[in-house]
Amino acid sequence: MKRILLAMALLSAVPVFAQKKPKDNTPKSFDLLIGTYTTGESKGIYVYRFYTETGATAYLNEVDGIDNPSYLCVAANNHFVYSVNEVGTERKGSVSSFSFDPKEGRIALLNKQPSTGTGPCYISIDKAQKHVFVANYASGALSVLPIAKDGTLLPVVQTIQDAGTGPNKARQEGPHVHTAVLSPDEKYLLYTDLGTDKLNIYRYKPSQPQPLTPADPSVVKVLGGHGPRHIDFTPDRKFMYLITEMGGVIYVYDYNKGEPKQLEAISIVADGFKGAVGAADIHVSPDGKFLYATNRGDANEIVVFAINPDTGSLTFVERKPSMGKTPRNFVIDPTGNFLLVANQMSDDIYVYKRDKATGKLTLTRNKISVGNPSCLKFTPAE
Template sequence: MKYIWRLILLLAIPVIGECQMNYYLLIGTYTKGKSEGLYVYKMNTETGDVVAISKATAANPSYLDVSPDEKFVYAVNEDANDKGSVSVFAFDKSNGALKYIDKQTSGGDHPCYVAVNKTGKWVAVANYTGGSFSTLPIMANGTLGTPTTIQHTGSSINKERQEKPHVHSTVFSPDDKYIFVPDLGIDKVMIYSFNAGSGKPEPAKQPFVKATEGYGPRHFTFHPNGKLAYLVEEMGGAVAAYKYKDGKLTFIQHISAYPADFTGKKWSADIHISPDGKFLYASNRTPANTIAIFSIDSKSGKLKALGYESTKGDVPRNFTIDPTGNFLLVANQETDNIVIFKRNKETGLLTDTGKRIEAGNPVCLKWVGEK
């Protein structure tokens, strides 16, 4: 009998693996050109093949996040003149269909980032030109309640880009007790304690960390081990590394996301870590149009530059690594395409597969598991 059960388990393993092979890829866009809103594709993470599934109309859904149960998609509507908002879509994992169900004000102009907390009961949204961020309660049916908005103040040394606050992202800590809010306009990562009951952010004991003046904090990510965090700085084209514990960041390194001999404009955008925690990637927009590749020292958390891969397109905004770690996909905003790279899990380096997804002004890429 023991051997029969072993045989059953061995036969089941390929089936289980096959079930986990396909993922939905959700694409957020700007709708100033060819795009109509959000798009859904299905990707085979063994082959890199993709197929179009569905779409949903929305105004400038430039950044997305998905509820923990993967039943709802939250998309900013990056508009101004008090029209900044967050739209809610129900997502059907059985067929990949999106259905619009709600919209709520974001509390400020040009919302550019949205994140759902670990409990799935709160959304945090960054208002770029509004210089603020908001937390919104999520109702039982996925809709959103009234926002609580925190307004930043201040400026920094670049009078054209940093004349006032420009909140660029809102990132929940791994334990859900804090929100980290990089502000490009004031060169700070603001830190707020977060009560998952009330949803009201309060300044943390360490209320902020200061970035290099004029470098413009943009996106922020935690290492899978929860003990390290990394910040990409848009204007300075660099990555700052920190140790993390209980809402506090301790600086450990500052490293360029560009080669030493690069002389053009620096314009970095996004940052992600491989699922195994061994490699970090950062995107650099025009004129470089590259993905910077770093190894992560497992003991110190420090980064070492490994290379710079062309994105095969213009203005790479966000990018993503698929849940299996096999592929890295880059959204080239101005060339209306998403380029699919194969990842070498041992070296971290990228190889162009030749596969493309044609999408108007793609910006944000998110994953949902197939049912």
């Protein structure tokens, strides 16, 4: 008995330590980069600090004298930024590279290269920082530019020129390449052609002199006159979503490892709506539970859908006014707490709080005023 009591006494003397919770390594703040059209009050690219706990923002820096940096991408190392220079059809477009200091938000022009097309409107980059991919809207061509070790852009090494027309004679008189997105595993590049109602699929091999070759199949068609625009994937890579600008329809696909199979198509337009449709951007929430889309034209709204994790199908949740005119682009912060929408024609960016359980949006008091905002990108602040 004494031995048992002694053992119990020894045990009771052993200090008990509370288990430590795993550290949350998600940054509490991010740099928000804003691409713009410089035809109005804007002069170039703006950098703000964004605080994920409150949705507040603080101005950091800007780079001026940049022609229409209407779309941006950020290198994986967080130290380089790339933009299109979306000039009109009267002269060839170009793309620019910038150095970026994520601690201070400083951004500075490095160099510029021709895009070998007109009206470049979209740019993306691979994780290894080997190439950028540029959608030349006006000329209907996709361009590939290598990246040097110092972050500068080298001349175009590959141009893929689309051809064809669509049934909408005003908008589809020729090809109009609108987006260029790498698949999550970066084995494929997918790019939309609004003018020919096609999603084009190419294999990507960065070590090759011309890194893109047609996949098999290489084309996915949507209904004539719908005008495919932007795409996004669920985090588990199972499903892909494509929004059509003129049709105002979201196409749902089983991604199927580079061979997309259509599952359904659902309209973002409200029943009975008679105004102009101008669907723009589309993003899946970081947790993969909800999909958001913007509709410009006369609607000026954000539409929310719930995603079925097993089938990828969409269920309507709500539609919210964008509070401004022409919600061209929007972004969900990496924590999933907030959604920011850029209203191009009313010179403002509004911040919405996201309910992670329901997907619904609540307007906050946070707002950024900047001329003709057209692209929002987050990158970790250091």
